[in-house]
Amino acid sequence: MEAIWIYQFRLIVIGDSTVGKSCLLRRFTEGKFTDISDPTVGVDFFARLVEIEPGKRIKLQLWDTAGQERFRSITRSYYRNSVGGLLVFDLTNRRSFEHLKDWLEEAKMHVQPFQIVFLLVGHKCDLVQLRQVSREEAEKVALAFGMKYIETSAKGTVNVEESFTLLTRDIYERVKRGEINIQEDWEGVKSGFVPNVVHSSEEAVKPGRRCPC
Amino acid sequence: MKFAWAAKMSSVQDWGEEVEDGAIYNVTLKRVQIQQAANKGARWLGVENDRLPPGHTVSQLETCKIRSIRAGTQQRLAETLLTAFADNDLTYTSIFLYTYRTFASTETVLKLLFARYERVGDSEGASDSRGNVRNALASVLRAWLDQCPEDFQEPPSYPSLRRVLEFLQRALPGSEPLRKAQTLLEQLQAQHSAELEAEGGFHGNTPFCLGEEEEVEIELQEDFLSFEADLVAEQLTYMDSALFKKVIPHQCLGSIWSQRDRKQRKKQAAPTIRATVTQFNAVTACVVSTVLHRRRLRPHQRARVIQGWIDIAQECRIRKNFSSLRAIISALQSNPLYRLKKAWACVHKDSIQTFEELSDIFSDHNNHLTSRELLMREGTSKFASLESCAKELQKRTHKRLQLQKDMGAMQGTIPYLGTFLTDLTMLDTALPDLVEGGLINFEKRRREFEVIAQIKLLQSACNSYCLTPDPAFLRWFKSQPQYSEEERY
Numbered sequence A: 001m002e003a004i005w006i007y008q009f010r011l012i013v014i015g016d017s018t019v020g021k022s023c024l025l026r027r028f029t030e031g032k033f034t035d036i037s038d039p040t041v042g043v044d045f046f047a048r049l050v051e052i053e054p055g056k057r058i059k060l061q062l063w064d065t066a067g068q069e070r071f072r073s074i075t076r077s078y079y080r081n082s083v084g085g086l087l088v089f090d091l092t093n094r095r096s097f098e099h100l101k102d103w104l105e106e107a108k109m110h111v112q113p114f115q116i117v118f119l120l121v122g123h124k125c126d127l128v129q130l131r132q133v134s135r136e137e138a139e140k141v142a143l144a145f146g147m148k149y150i151e152t153s154a155k156g157t158v159n160v161e162e163s164f165t166l167l168t169r170d171i172y173e174r175v176k177r178g179e180i181n182i183q184e185d186w187e188g189v190k191s192g193f194v195p196n197v198v199h200s201s202e203e204a205v206k207p208g209r210r211c212p213c
Numbered sequence B: 001m002k003f004a005w006a007a008k009m010s011s012v013q014d015w016g017e018e019v020e021d022g023a024i025y026n027v028t029l030k031r032v033q034i035q036q037a038a039n040k041g042a043r044w045l046g047v048e049n050d051r052l053p054p055g056h057t058v059s060q061l062e063t064c065k066i067r068s069i070r071a072g073t074q075q076r077l078a079e080t081l082l083t084a085f086a087d088n089d090l091t092y093t094s095i096f097l098y099t100y101r102t103f104a105s106t107e108t109v110l111k112l113l114f115a116r117y118e119r120v121g122d123s124e125g126a127s128d129s130r131g132n133v134r135n136a137l138a139s140v141l142r143a144w145l146d147q148c149p150e151d152f153q154e155p156p157s158y159p160s161l162r163r164v165l166e167f168l169q170r171a172l173p174g175s176e177p178l179r180k181a182q183t184l185l186e187q188l189q190a191q192h193s194a195e196l197e198a199e200g201g202f203h204g205n206t207p208f209c210l211g212e213e214e215e216v217e218i219e220l221q222e223d224f225l226s227f228e229a230d231l232v233a234e235q236l237t238y239m240d241s242a243l244f245k246k247v248i249p250h251q252c253l254g255s256i257w258s259q260r261d262r263k264q265r266k267k268q269a270a271p272t273i274r275a276t277v278t279q280f281n282a283v284t285a286c287v288v289s290t291v292l293h294r295r296r297l298r299p300h301q302r303a304r305v306i307q308g309w310i311d312i313a314q315e316c317r318i319r320k321n322f323s324s325l326r327a328i329i330s331a332l333q334s335n336p337l338y339r340l341k342k343a344w345a346c347v348h349k350d351s352i353q354t355f356e357e358l359s360d361i362f363s364d365h366n367n368h369l370t371s372r373e374l375l376m377r378e379g380t381s382k383f384a385s386l387e388s389c390a391k392e393l394q395k396r397t398h399k400r401l402q403l404q405k406d407m408g409a410m411q412g413t414i415p416y417l418g419t420f421l422t423d424l425t426m427l428d429t430a431l432p433d434l435v436e437g438g439l440i441n442f443e444k445r446r447r448e449f450e451v452i453a454q455i456k457l458l459q460s461a462c463n464s465y466c467l468t469p470d471p472a473f474l475r476w477f478k479s480q481p482q483y484s485e486e487e488r489y
Helices: A021-029 A072-079 A094-098 A100-111 A135-145 A160-176 A197-210 B002-009 B040-045 B074-080 B092-102 B106-123 B127-147 B159-171 B176-197 B229-246 B262-266 B271-292 B299-318 B322-333 B341-345 B349-361 B369-378 B391-407 B417-430 B442-464 B471-479
Strands: A007-014 A047-053 A056-063 A084-090 A117-123 A148-151 A189-191 B011-020 B023-033 B061-072 B439-441
Touching: A007 A021, A007 A072, A007 A160, A021 A047, A021 A056, A021 A084, A021 A160, A021 B417, A047 A160, A056 A160, A072 A100, A072 B271, A072 B322, A084 A094, A084 A100, A084 A160, A094 A100, A100 A117, A100 A135, A117 A135, A117 A160, A135 A148, A148 A160, B011 B061, B023 B074, B061 B074, B061 B442, B074 B092, B074 B106, B092 B127, B092 B442, B106 B127, B106 B159, B127 B159, B127 B176, B159 B176, B229 B271, B229 B299, B229 B322, B229 B442, B229 B471, B271 B299, B271 B322, B271 B417, B299 B322, B299 B341, B299 B349, B299 B391, B322 B349, B322 B369, B349 B369, B417 B442, B439 B442
Parallel strands: A007 A056, A007 A084, A084 A117, A117 A148
Antiparallel strands: A007 A189, A047 A056, B011 B023, B023 B061, B061 B439
């Protein structure tokens, strides 16, 4: 039986090809609440449930295009149908930090007319010796981009869980406030199983018919 | 069917592990009728040895012990090349040859193999054993020269190939592997000097290049709509198949393509893959630029161009060219074109239906199950199997397919390489390089090879295409402007 969730969010993970996006995703999804198993590769990657409040679960559909970064039109096509994204750079690779602006610009261009909520992720924080970007500097950039910032490490499993939950919570709040809406031709947010919806709408129609007599 | 039968008849039994110094083996016992059930990789390669004619059944059950190395040191893995066949690990040589670059260099492997040969001679002295090793080594080298000639592309002195030659001349004079090695050296040298002559040489990172002899002056202002859809599809397929055949499968491996190894990052890794990607992006750019073209194009004019590309996409589908098909579809789905609501409103509804059907092929549902299944089904079939709902299109498609069959023109298959690259990246991420005791995890390489084998099989199927270049179109294609991001809006 499929687990019940109130919303499904589609998320993307973007950033240079060597920053460790797949590792991050893998850490987040391995062995935990995964309900999609891929027979071809035999690796669970693609979905996870997150409990946002007691009893309220959100299904995250995660898009990983690792290995396809250079097929520009393919990665771009994922933007439009995503509600959130992890913008990842490698703390030990200055260039991946400098490329953030390009990634963001591209995302903005291809997400129209919708919008994406981003979280800035400084990855590989376990490699202290090799660090090329300071926390202060990254936080400043995050502020300028209007995003939250978090530092993670898939190796030491530092903040992996937290980064996805932080982003999910952020999106959830915006959905609750009505800043983000479910739309028919958009895959970014879908509402989950809510029992009895069909019946209630039928019932709502009936009383009106009786009135004129 | 055949596989199902084989699997049913053989019962596999895990016999446990054998641990030796520097190596761990998985041992399985199989009750087999005639032959063992080939694993997925071998199946794709067609390695299974069904020598018996169909209908000729020998109901003889045999128990066969399969000893396959799961992890080992560089040395043990290299030396296993010489013993795997006797251990019934029949695909080991192929798996090793297509994946070893992730843990050893060509030079190292050769050194280890030759050292092993010398050691047998020194210590055991038994001519019989030395003969066995020599034969095993000869067949490994033959497979190597056949399957991965690019490994020996080390101009200008070709040290690895010279080492092989030197060994063969000494140990196996006049043998077939020796002739092969000599031929290969001549080929590589000729190729190299040709490249030096051609200005700048081949960088591998350029999209398809025209041959030098085709210096025909052509009016460049050719209109896109003046090209027939099937001509365009054929020419795209011509370019794609040439590039796909050149793809060196091991460059697709996650650790090589994603440049996980920091030391490798400086070099332009995986040139054959880059060339394919560049071509893909050029097709996408071409779709975008022809549709946007002049700023004042009217919606119905744009609609005609869009329809034109949908026709071309369908023609790519008939030719089983999933690479350009995907490039066109993803371009039409991209935001700069997708947002042209007025133009799309003018596109004929049959075309829209075709577009939707073709888009469905690449739906990401269930990890791209549709496109994977399609590739499995049609990968090596002679023709595409098409079922379309759009009436008009159905007629045309059938006519085209019939024409192909009448002419005996078989179709190859060109996959969208990205799916394989993602699979291999994921495998690389999910499985560790080293296991207990720092041994190289060869099980990981076996899994990767299952993907590599699919690529190889499709590459060989690709030889079925029979296509001729059309200089006018190729020149037009090359002259297409690549819009910058901003200009697309």
